[in-house]
Amino acid sequence: MEIRKIELNGQVFEYQLNIKQIKRCYLKVVAGKIIVNSGPYFSINEIEQLIKDNQDAVLKQIDNYLIKYDYSNGGFVYIFNQRYQIISYDLNNRKTVFHDDKIYVYHRQIQTTIEITLKTILKQYIEKRIQEYLKQAFILPMPAVEIKKYKSRWGACYPKINKVSFNLALVHLNYELIDYVIVHELCHFLQPNHSKQFYQEIKKRLPNYKQCEKKLKEIGI
Numbered sequence: 001m002e003i004r005k006i007e008l009n010g011q012v013f014e015y016q017l018n019i020k021q022i023k024r025c026y027l028k029v030v031a032g033k034i035i036v037n038s039g040p041y042f043s044i045n046e047i048e049q050l051i052k053d054n055q056d057a058v059l060k061q062i063d064n065y066l067i068k069y070d071y072s073n074g075g076f077v078y079i080f081n082q083r084y085q086i087i088s089y090d091l092n093n094r095k096t097v098f099h100d101d102k103i104y105v106y107h108r109q110i111q112t113t114i115e116i117t118l119k120t121i122l123k124q125y126i127e128k129r130i131q132e133y134l135k136q137a138f139i140l141p142m143p144a145v146e147i148k149k150y151k152s153r154w155g156a157c158y159p160k161i162n163k164v165s166f167n168l169a170l171v172h173l174n175y176e177l178i179d180y181v182i183v184h185e186l187c188h189f190l191q192p193n194h195s196k197q198f199y200q201e202i203k204k205r206l207p208n209y210k211q212c213e214k215k216l217k218e219i220g221i
């Protein structure tokens, strides 16, 4: 892995270059970062030309990527894609209060305290949506819902114990993307693997699911 620099539209950006034993050269933007996976036979010129040829799409994806939180007094956190300003007081009380677009935190451990609230908010939303999906689109018993801080997945499904688990980071995103992850995990009760049939089950319920998948990949975790 190598970090290099490239100028796009008059601005300098870093990109990560991974040389791999592959035949082609792939470009992607993950979490606002440019990543190129290239076979060993491409020159730097060819690699950078690929980035330049896709400059508009790359810049758009970088712009779309937003930092979701800054857990400090005066910082912010996105909840369901809405920005809330953080105002904290050191009162040794793990409590948060919402007022308009502000979230008041009464403990010096700002992140831990806010995350307790976010867990509750996300769990309530997901449980409500699952109940709605079970009425309309699935014949399944209500599963247990768990919220966890995963490093590299948005959700998980455990059919044997009738449980679905979701990444706390989903709470920062818009409802459409969260709903996609919910439907994705519910479809795993019908099809355990990411087979063609699995994606057919998703498509029946969310015809535009590919856009959501793409967006989640771009956001990264």
Ligand SMILES: [Zn+2]
Binding pocket: 184, 188, 194
């Ligand atoms: Zn899956």
